[in-house]
Amino acid sequence: MADTIFSKIIDRQIAADIVYEDDLCLAFRDVNPQAPVHILLIPKKPLDMLSNAGAEDQALLGHMLLAAGKITRDLKIDGAFRLVINNGKEGGQAVFHVHMHILAGRKFRWPPG
Numbered sequence: 001m002a003d004t005i006f007s008k009i010i011d012r013q014i015a016a017d018i019v020y021e022d023d024l025c026l027a028f029r030d031v032n033p034q035a036p037v038h039i040l041l042i043p044k045k046p047l048d049m050l051s052n053a054g055a056e057d058q059a060l061l062g063h064m065l066l067a068a069g070k071i072t073r074d075l076k077i078d079g080a081f082r083l084v085i086n087n088g089k090e091g092g093q094a095v096f097h098v099h100m101h102i103l104a105g106r107k108f109r110w111p112p113g
């Protein structure tokens with residue numbers, strides 16, 4: 001997989017406002033926030049799209065969901081937040097390194113735009 005802006009954040013070649021890190025994943029504040037709290041949670045493993053994840057990624061993806069829960073508790077937004085994964089260009093994905101958006105601090109509408 002080609003380098004992305006997110007792999008450069010993992011390698012500390014680009015600075016980011018990191019809020020959580022463990023062996024498998026990293027979370028940092030989105031540079032262009034769409035809500036008062038907007039965190040991006042990424043796996044350290046290079047994986048371009050959720051749709052390309054395989055059975056070998058089951059534990060990693062489960063780990064990331066639990067990490068998202070921990071982050072929301074630590075930031076005290078666990079009462080109300082939204083998790084979003086954009087997949088593919090038409091799905092709104094701009095950076096091709098899998099990431100979960102964790103959004104909070106405002107009311108969210110349904111259906112999403």
Ligand code: AMP
Pocket residue numbers: 005014016028029030031032033040085086092093094095096
């Ligand atoms: P997506 O459209 O789902 O691929 O989301 C990519 C997100 O990455 C967008 O919300 C961007 O604002 C965010 N982003 C791009 N570059 C950076 C960066 N250097 N640091 C933090 N967030 C970034």
